[in-house]
Amino acid sequence: MATIYEVSELAGVSLSSVSRVLNNHEHVSEKTKIKVNAAMKQLNYRPNSIARSLASNRTDCIGILVSELHGPFYGDMLTGIETQLRAAGKHVIITAGHSDEKSEKYGIDFLVNRKCDALILLVDAISDQDLIELSHESTPFVLLNRYISEMKEKCFYLDNILGGYLATKQLIEQGHKDIAYISGPLKKQDATERHEGHKKALAEFNIDYNEELLYEGDFLTKSGHEGMTYFIEKQLTYTAVACANDEMASGAMKGARDHNIAIPQECSFIGFDNVFFTEYLYPQLSTIHYPITDMAKMSTQWILKNIYKKDISNIQNLFIPELVLRDSVQSI
Amino acid sequence: MATIYEVSELAGVSLSSVSRVLNNHEHVSEKTKIKVNAAMKQLNYRPNSIARSLASNRTDCIGILVSELHGPFYGDMLTGIETQLRAAGKHVIITAGHSDEKSEKYGIDFLVNRKCDALILLVDAISDQDLIELSHESTPFVLLNRYISEMKEKCFYLDNILGGYLATKQLIEQGHKDIAYISGPLKKQDATERHEGHKKALAEFNIDYNEELLYEGDFLTKSGHEGMTYFIEKQLTYTAVACANDEMASGAMKGARDHNIAIPQECSFIGFDNVFFTEYLYPQLSTIHYPITDMAKMSTQWILKNIYKKDISNIQNLFIPELVLRDSVQSI
DNA sequence: TGAAACTTCATAAATAGTTGCCATTTTATT
DNA sequence: AATAAAATGGCAACTATTTATGAAGTTTCA
Numbered sequence: 001m002a003t004i005y006e007v008s009e010l011a012g013v014s015l016s017s018v019s020r021v022l023n024n025h026e027h028v029s030e031k032t033k034i035k036v037n038a039a040m041k042q043l044n045y046r047p048n049s050i051a052r053s054l055a056s057n058r059t060d061c062i063g064i065l066v067s068e069l070h071g072p073f074y075g076d077m078l079t080g081i082e083t084q085l086r087a088a089g090k091h092v093i094i095t096a097g098h099s100d101e102k103s104e105k106y107g108i109d110f111l112v113n114r115k116c117d118a119l120i121l122l123v124d125a126i127s128d129q130d131l132i133e134l135s136h137e138s139t140p141f142v143l144l145n146r147y148i149s150e151m152k153e154k155c156f157y158l159d160n161i162l163g164g165y166l167a168t169k170q171l172i173e174q175g176h177k178d179i180a181y182i183s184g185p186l187k188k189q190d191a192t193e194r195h196e197g198h199k200k201a202l203a204e205f206n207i208d209y210n211e212e213l214l215y216e217g218d219f220l221t222k223s224g225h226e227g228m229t230y231f232i233e234k235q236l237t238y239t240a241v242a243c244a245n246d247e248m249a250s251g252a253m254k255g256a257r258d259h260n261i262a263i264p265q266e267c268s269f270i271g272f273d274n275v276f277f278t279e280y281l282y283p284q285l286s287t288i289h290y291p292i293t294d295m296a297k298m299s300t301q302w303i304l305k306n307i308y309k310k311d312i313s314n315i316q317n318l319f320i321p322e323l324v325l326r327d328s329v330q331s332i
Numbered sequence: 333m334a335t336i337y338e339v340s341e342l343a344g345v346s347l348s349s350v351s352r353v354l355n356n357h358e359h360v361s362e363k364t365k366i367k368v369n370a371a372m373k374q375l376n377y378r379p380n381s382i383a384r385s386l387a388s389n390r391t392d393c394i395g396i397l398v399s400e401l402h403g404p405f406y407g408d409m410l411t412g413i414e415t416q417l418r419a420a421g422k423h424v425i426i427t428a429g430h431s432d433e434k435s436e437k438y439g440i441d442f443l444v445n446r447k448c449d450a451l452i453l454l455v456d457a458i459s460d461q462d463l464i465e466l467s468h469e470s471t472p473f474v475l476l477n478r479y480i481s482e483m484k485e486k487c488f489y490l491d492n493i494l495g496g497y498l499a500t501k502q503l504i505e506q507g508h509k510d511i512a513y514i515s516g517p518l519k520k521q522d523a524t525e526r527h528e529g530h531k532k533a534l535a536e537f538n539i540d541y542n543e544e545l546l547y548e549g550d551f552l553t554k555s556g557h558e559g560m561t562y563f564i565e566k567q568l569t570y571t572a573v574a575c576a577n578d579e580m581a582s583g584a585m586k587g588a589r590d591h592n593i594a595i596p597q598e599c600s601f602i603g604f605d606n607v608f609f610t611e612y613l614y615p616q617l618s619t620i621h622y623p624i625t626d627m628a629k630m631s632t633q634w635i636l637k638n639i640y641k642k643d644i645s646n647i648q649n650l651f652i653p654e655l656v657l658r659d660s661v662q663s664i
Numbered sequence: 665t666g667a668a669a670c671t672t673c674a675t676a677a678a679t680a681g682t683t684g685c686c687a688t689t690t691t692a693t694t
Numbered sequence: 695a696a697t698a699a700a701a702t703g704g705c706a707a708c709t710a711t712t713t714a715t716g717a718a719g720t721t722t723c724a
Binding site: 001046047048049050051053054059061068069070071072074075076078079082083086091092093094095096110112113114115138221250251253254257276277279280281282 | 427
Binding site: 001003004005015016019022023029047048049050051052053054055056057 | 679680681682683684690691
C-alpha cells in the first residue's frame with residue numbers, strides 16, 4: 001500500500017503539499033493539486049485513516065448506541081442518522097445496548113475507546129447520574145428519546161405525556177370510558193410518561209383511573225398479546241385498549257382475535273410510534289406518530305454544528321407527537 | 333489521557349512488560365500483571381485503539397455493508413452478527429449500500445479504508461466481476477445472500493429456488509392452479525431464483541406458466557400493493573398470489589382488502605422470508621422461512637475461524653428454506 | 665551447582681500520517 | 695520595478711502503540 005511519501009515523490013512535490021491537498025488546505029495551486037491527484041491515482045493511494053486519526057486526533061466517526069439493531073423503530077432511526085452523516089462525510093460505528101445497564105456501559109466504553117468524535121445514545125438502563133458524569137469526560141454525546149434537565153440542550157426527546165394524552169383523548173372522544181392500558185416497563189421514562197398522559201386525559205374528562213385496567217408490558221409484541229389475554233381472562237370491562245407502542249398493540253390485537261373479539265366493533269385499539277407496519281395490520285392501526293427519523297436527523301445536526309463546526313441553525317430539542325387516524329378505533 | 337509510558341512508570345516496570353500484559357503475551361509473571369493492572373486502574377488508563385491498530389495492523393473491527401439499516405430482514409441480520417462478534421471481542425462498523433452500485437462501492441471503499449479486518453457484505457447492485465476482483469485485494473470478505481461460484485466458500489446463501497418451489501407447490505397442493513406471482517426486481521439474483529422455483533413447481537404439476545400473472549415489484553411493501561392492484565384492474569383469473577417476500581405480501585393483502593376480496597376465502601397468499609411481523613398480519617401469513625439470523629451468525633463464524641484463527645468447525649454455506657404454514661392459504 | 669527455562673529491561677525501529685514553522689520561490693498587484 | 699501575497703519546500707516534533715532484539719537477571723530442576 002502506497003504512502004504519502006511515495007505520492008510526494010512521484011508527484012515531485014513536498015510532503016507538506018501532499019498533505020495540504022489531502023486536507024483541502026488553502027494556499028495550494030491548481031497545478032499542484034492536479035499533480036498530486038494524478039500521483040495518488042497512479043499509485044492507487046488510499047489515505048490510511050488509522051494513521052490519520054492518530055495524528056489528527058479526529059476519527060470522523062460517530063458512535064451510535066441503540067437498544068436493539070432490529071425492530072422497526074430503531075431501524076428508522078439508524079437510517080436517519082446514517083444518511084445524514086454519510087452526506088457530511090462522517091461515518092457511524094453502531095453497537096447495541098440491549099436495555100441492560102452493564103451492556104450499555106460496555107457499549108459506551110467501546111465507542112469511547114474507539115475514539116469516536118461524538119456519540120448518539122439511545123439508552124434506558126443507564127442512570128441519569130452516570131450520564132451526567134459521562135458528560136464531563138472527553139467524548140461529547142447527545143441523547144435520543146430521553147430528557148435530563150442538567151443537559152437538556154443535548155437531549156432530543158418527544159413530548160411523551162402529550163402523546164399518551166392524545167391517544168386516550170381520542171378514545172374518550174369516540175365515546176370510550178373504560179379504557180385498558182398496556183404500558184411499557186414503568187421503570188423506563190418514556191413508558192411512565194406515556195402512561196401519565198393517559199391518566200391526564202382520563203382526569204380531564206372526569207373518568208376515574210382504574211388500576212386494574214393497567215398491564216405492564218415490555219414494549220415487545222409478545223407482551224401485548226399477554227396483556228390482552230390477561231384482560232380477557234380477568235373478564236374486566238373495557239371497550240378500548242391503549243398501548244404504549246405499536247408492537248404491543250399488534251400483539252394485543254392478535255390476542256383479541258384469538259378470542260374472537262371483533263376489532264374495532266367489539267374493542268378499539270390505539271398504538272404509539274407509528275412504525276411502518278401499522279398500515280399493514282388489519283384493521284390498520286390508529287396510533288401516535290413519533291417523528292424518530294426527524295429526531296435522529298436533528299441529533300446529527302447538533303453534532304455537525306457543535307463538533308465539526310458546520311454552519312447549522314435551528315436546533316430543535318423537543319418534538320411533538322401527532323395523532324394518526326386509521327381504522328382500529330370505533331366510536332360507541 | 334494516560335499513556336502506556338505513564339503506566340510503565342507508575343508500575344515500575346518496563347514498557348515491554350506493560351505491552352505484554354496488555355496483549356496477554358506469555359512469559360509474564362503474576363506479580364508484574366498485578367502491578368501493571370493496578371497502575372492502569374489508578375491512572376484510569378484506556379488503551380488507545382487507534383495507535384494500537386496502527387502499530388499492529390489489526391483493528392478488531394468487522395465492516396458490514398447491508399442494503400438498508402431498516403426493514404425487518406436486515407435488522408435481524410445485524411443483530412445476529414453483532415451478538416456473535418461482540419461475544420468474541422470484535423466490533424462492527426455498519427454502513428448502508430441502498431442497492432445502488434455507486435453507493436455500494438463507496439461503502440466498501442469506506443470500510444476498506446477504515447482498515448476493517450474483514451467485511452460482511454450483503455450487496456446486490458455490484459457485479460460478480462467487481463466482487464471477484466475485490467477478493468484479490470487486501471481486505472477479506474464474505475457474501476451474504478449471494479452465490480458466486482468463483483468464491484463459493486465465502487458465500488452464505490439460501491436455496492432460493494427451493495424456497496420459491498416450496499411456496500408454489502404448497503399452493504398447488506391446496507388446489508390452486510391459477511397463481512399470480514409478485515416477484516422482486518428480476519435483475520437481482522435472489523428474485524430470479526425464487527421466481528425460477530415458482531416456475532419449476534408449476535412445471536412439475538403440468539401447469540402452464542402464464543406470463544400475464546407476473547408482476548415485477550421491488551421487494552418493498554408498496555410494490556406488493558401495486559402488483560395486487562394491477563392484477564385486479566386487469567381482471568385476471570387467479571385464486572392465489574405468491575410473493576417473493578413478506579413485505580410485498582403484506583402490501584398485496586392490503587391491496588386485496590382495499591377491493592373487498594376476502595383472504596383467504598377468495599384469494600390465498602403466501603410470502604417469503606418469515607419476518608417477525610408475518611404473525612401479526614391478519615390473517616397470519618404463510619411463508620417460507622429464511623434463516624437469516626443463522627446465516628449471519630455462520631458468516632461471522634467463518635471470519636472468526638479464518639481471520640482470527642479461532643478453532644471453529646462446521647462451516648455451512650448453503651441454507652435450506654422451510655415452509656411455514658399459517659392462515660393465509662385456503663384449499664379449494 | 666550448573667544448565668535450561670523463564671522473566672524483564674532498555675532500546676530502537678516501525679506504523680502513516682498531521683501540524684507548525686520558517687525560509688524560499690513564484691505569482692499578482694500597483 | 696517594488697512590494698505584497700500566495701505557494702511551496704524542508705524539517706522536526708508529535709500521535710500511542712507494537713514488535714524485535716540482545717543482554718542480563720532470576721527461577722527451577724536435576
